[in-house]
Amino acid sequence: MPNEAVSTQVSGTEPAIQPLSRRERVREATLVEIKDIARRHLVEHGPGGVSLRAIARDMGMTAPGLYRYFSSLDDLLLSLSADFFTELSMAVRTANDALPERDVDGRLLSSLRAFRTWALANRAEFTLLFGPSHPHRSCQHESVAIEAGRHFAATFLTLFDELLQQHRVSLPPEDDISPELSRQLRAFAEHAGFTTENASDGALRVLVGCWVRLYGLVCMEVFQHMEFAMDTMEALFEAELSDILSSAGVEYRSPR
Amino acid sequence: MPNEAVSTQVSGTEPAIQPLSRRERVREATLVEIKDIARRHLVEHGPGGVSLRAIARDMGMTAPGLYRYFSSLDDLLLSLSADFFTELSMAVRTANDALPERDVDGRLLSSLRAFRTWALANRAEFTLLFGPSHPHRSCQHESVAIEAGRHFAATFLTLFDELLQQHRVSLPPEDDISPELSRQLRAFAEHAGFTTENASDGALRVLVGCWVRLYGLVCMEVFQHMEFAMDTMEALFEAELSDILSSAGVEYRSPR
DNA sequence: TAATTTCAGTAAACGGCGTAAGCTTACGCC
DNA sequence: GGCGTAAGCTTACGCCGTTTACTGAAATTA
Numbered sequence: 001m002p003n004e005a006v007s008t009q010v011s012g013t014e015p016a017i018q019p020l021s022r023r024e025r026v027r028e029a030t031l032v033e034i035k036d037i038a039r040r041h042l043v044e045h046g047p048g049g050v051s052l053r054a055i056a057r058d059m060g061m062t063a064p065g066l067y068r069y070f071s072s073l074d075d076l077l078l079s080l081s082a083d084f085f086t087e088l089s090m091a092v093r094t095a096n097d098a099l100p101e102r103d104v105d106g107r108l109l110s111s112l113r114a115f116r117t118w119a120l121a122n123r124a125e126f127t128l129l130f131g132p133s134h135p136h137r138s139c140q141h142e143s144v145a146i147e148a149g150r151h152f153a154a155t156f157l158t159l160f161d162e163l164l165q166q167h168r169v170s171l172p173p174e175d176d177i178s179p180e181l182s183r184q185l186r187a188f189a190e191h192a193g194f195t196t197e198n199a200s201d202g203a204l205r206v207l208v209g210c211w212v213r214l215y216g217l218v219c220m221e222v223f224q225h226m227e228f229a230m231d232t233m234e235a236l237f238e239a240e241l242s243d244i245l246s247s248a249g250v251e252y253r254s255p256r
Numbered sequence: 257m258p259n260e261a262v263s264t265q266v267s268g269t270e271p272a273i274q275p276l277s278r279r280e281r282v283r284e285a286t287l288v289e290i291k292d293i294a295r296r297h298l299v300e301h302g303p304g305g306v307s308l309r310a311i312a313r314d315m316g317m318t319a320p321g322l323y324r325y326f327s328s329l330d331d332l333l334l335s336l337s338a339d340f341f342t343e344l345s346m347a348v349r350t351a352n353d354a355l356p357e358r359d360v361d362g363r364l365l366s367s368l369r370a371f372r373t374w375a376l377a378n379r380a381e382f383t384l385l386f387g388p389s390h391p392h393r394s395c396q397h398e399s400v401a402i403e404a405g406r407h408f409a410a411t412f413l414t415l416f417d418e419l420l421q422q423h424r425v426s427l428p429p430e431d432d433i434s435p436e437l438s439r440q441l442r443a444f445a446e447h448a449g450f451t452t453e454n455a456s457d458g459a460l461r462v463l464v465g466c467w468v469r470l471y472g473l474v475c476m477e478v479f480q481h482m483e484f485a486m487d488t489m490e491a492l493f494e495a496e497l498s499d500i501l502s503s504a505g506v507e508y509r510s511p512r
Numbered sequence: 513t514a515a516t517t518t519c520a521g522t523a524a525a526c527g528g529c530g531t532a533a534g535c536t537t538a539c540g541c542c
Numbered sequence: 543g544g545c546g547t548a549a550g551c552t553t554a555c556g557c558c559g560t561t562t563a564c565t566g567a568a569a570t571t572a
Contacts, residue, residue, distance in 0.1 A: 023569070027520085046391035048304050051558060064560075065521045073559065127388045132479045135302035135380070146484075176498075181491035191485035209496060215481075216472015223388045225471075228402075229447035235437035240465060242432075279540070283549085309529060320531075321550045329530065 031069055033059060035083065038076055042124045047131070050077065077128065078145045084125045085148035089155045091118045096159065104162050105250045109241070111159055112214060113255060116237055119218045126222050130215065150193065157194045160207050160248075164198040168249040171202030181205070206248050213244045287325055289315060291339065294332055298380045303387070306333065333384065334401045340381045341404035345411045347374045352415065360418050361506045365497070367415055368470060369511060372493055375474045382478050386471065406449065413450045416463050416504075420454040424505040427458030437461070462504050469500045 020028070037058050041050045052073050056063040070076040095114030099106045119126040129149075163169055177185070185204040189195065194204075217240050220226060221233045230236070242252035276284070293314050297306045308329050309319040326332040351370030355362045375382040385405075419425055433441070441460040445451065450460075473496050476482060477489045486492070498508035 021569080023519085030520085044391075046388075049391070052560090053558060061520095062522060063558090064523090064562095067560080068520055124391070130479070130481065132302075132383045132387045133481070133483075135300075135305070177495070178491055181495050184486045184489075184491055188482065188485035205495065208492065209499065212472050212476055212492075212496065213469055214472075215476055216468050216470075219475055220468055220471055223386070225386065225389070226444065227389075229444040230440045233440075235434055235440055236464065236468075239433070239437055239461065240468065243465065277540080279548090286549090307529060308531085317549095318551060319529090320533095320552085323531075324549055 027069075034066060034069055034076070035080060038080060039125070042080065042128070043122075046124055047077070047128050052076070074134075078142050080125075081128055081142075081145040082148040084122070084129055085145065085152045087125075088115070088118050088122075088129070089148075089152045091115075092152075092155050096155075104159075104166060105245075106253065108159055108163065108245065108248075108250055109253060109255075111156070112241060112245075115214065116218050116221070119222050123222050126218070130219065131223075153192050156211070157192060157207075160210075161194075161196050161198065163248065163250065164196070164203055169203060169206060170249050171200065172205055174202065177201050177205055210244050210248055213240065283325075290322060290325055290332070291336060294336060295381070298336065298384070299378075302380055303333070303384050308332070330390075334398050336381075337384055337398075337401040338404040340378070340385055341401065341408045343381075344371070344374050344378075344385070345404075345408045347371075348408075348411050352411075360415075360422065361501075362509065364415055364419065364501065364504075364506055365509060365511075367412070368497060368501075371470065372474050372477070375478050379478050382474070386475065387479075409448050412467070413448060413463075416466075417450075417452050417454065419504060419506065420452070420459055425459060425462060426505050427456065428461055430458065433457050433461055466500050466504055469496065 034055060037055050038050055041054060050073070052066050053063040056066055066076075070079065092111045092114045095110040096107045099110055101107075119130075182201045185201055185208065188208065189199050189204055217233075217237055221237070226233060238254065245252055290311060293311050294306055297310060297314075306329070308322050312319040312322055322332075326335065348367045348370045351366040352363045355366055357363075375386075438457045441457055441464065444464065445455050445460055473489075473493055477493070482489060494510065501508055
């Protein structure tokens with residue numbers, strides 16, 4: 001039994017070393033080729049414009065062959081989603097790491113801008129991640145993508161957590177938060193894996209408020225619902241960014 | 257030439273009286289039947305789950321026959337979009353008209369809640385209107401839908417205008433608005449047909465800010481990106497609504 | 513080395529799709 | 543009664559996802 005593989009890997013993170021058999025190496029290569037081509041089609045024709053047959057044709061093979069790699073078209077798109085989430089996470093983290101650690105404000109600004117930048121440079125991919133969810137395949141365990149999504153969320157959550165560590169966030173008055181809202185905020189925190197001591201209801205309220213605003217802003221731009229009037233929404237984004245962050249006690253600085 | 261039709265109609269708004277020939281009546285009936293069934297499919301299978309063949313099958317006819325009514329599937333969906341925009345406009349207007357005219361705050365609150373309510377009761381329809389735009393058919397003159405969309409926007413714009421008439425909106429400091437942003441805000445106002453004297457840069461800034469937040473909030477709920485943590489986002493919506501409107505000088509009141 | 517298992521990829525087929533071209537048939541008008 | 547218009551049909555083309563049964567080569571075992 002030479003070239004034993006995958007038997008004692010650490011977890012899903014990294015395959016420890018690389019005792020990949022030849023079979024497994026070529027399989028891995030085919031897998032990434034499929035995903036590369038699928039992404040190209042996604043970018044060129046949007047979600048819904050991705051088809052197994054066209055992908056297979058581009059690779060010089062037949063569609064049923066792809067079923068050795070993905071159990072369905074949906075499965076392929078889910079796998080792509082996972083990739084995109086980690087790519088987006090990396091983009092944000094990179095922007096974050098470009099600034100000195102103690103400059104929390106700068107890192108936050110930079111991270112949020114990186115989110116928008118990635119979204120605009122990868123509209124179709126963003127749509128897949130943050131656009132309308134499929135009607136039938138509900139949010140239920142689409143393991144890969146959901147896990148990557150959680151990981152992406154953590155990127156922002158830790159950043160926000162750092163902000164909380166420093167006193168500065170001005171929290172909304174306690175009685176502004178209804179019991180109902182409080183319950184839902186705590187449920188959110190739990191499911192998102194945000195269980196710090198610092199996470200008071202007020203802090204969660206601010207966090208979610210910021211996220212919703214950022215999300216709306218970027219969606220509007222990516223989905224092009226202002227296209228008829230604005231060529232780019234950069235200026236509006238910066239203005240809103242300033243507002244959003246000031247609600248979290250962060251001092252705005254213009255980019256560059 | 258009895259039963260003369262459509263010769264002297266006022267415009268696209270209403271066919272004046274109803275000198276519709278029998279032919280035209282039955283055609284009209286078929287047309288609404290197609291759209292009714294299409295909407296059912298849209299609701300049941302989402303956009304992308306609407307197919308001419310399935311619609312035709314449900315009506316007991318064949319797909320090519322539908323081309324007598326719509327020049328393509330896309331054309332049908334566009335026509336549906338237009339209908340949905342006017343339906344949504346009506347829902348908002350109805351909520352607005354339920355309160356006394358001088359209660360601007362109340363009418364605004366009621367209108368924004370009606371927007372969310374309609375969106376949640378008509379997820380698929382909302383997605384068609386406000387979800388990702390098709391990649392290839394850019395926003396270019398999709399006449400019917402674009403016109404209905406403009407009409408919908410006007411619903412909110414007039415409401416906001418009333419708010420401006422009364423001094424109360426506290427405008428952001430002038431120098432908070434970059435020249436770039438100013439230019440884009442004015443472009444937006446012009447394209448949206450919002451040309452009141454009251455529309456200072458500051459006012460436009462507040463208006464667009466409110467709209468973006470409302471949009472993001474409702475998108476997040478309709479697209480179910482918080483589903484994993486929150487069953488309903490009602491509480492969060494009310495909390496954000498309070499924030500949003502306070503930025504426009506409107507006093508929040510809880511519903512009912 | 514020979515036998516055997518595993519598995520990537522194929523061909524054929526089923527049912528579904530949007531759409532174009534050409535034909536039939538009935539309604540509405542003179 | 544005759545005729546034009548247009549609604550709806552048939553047929554056809556080329557896409558699509560997915561299933562089934564198969565081939566043949568590589569990897570494993572003996």
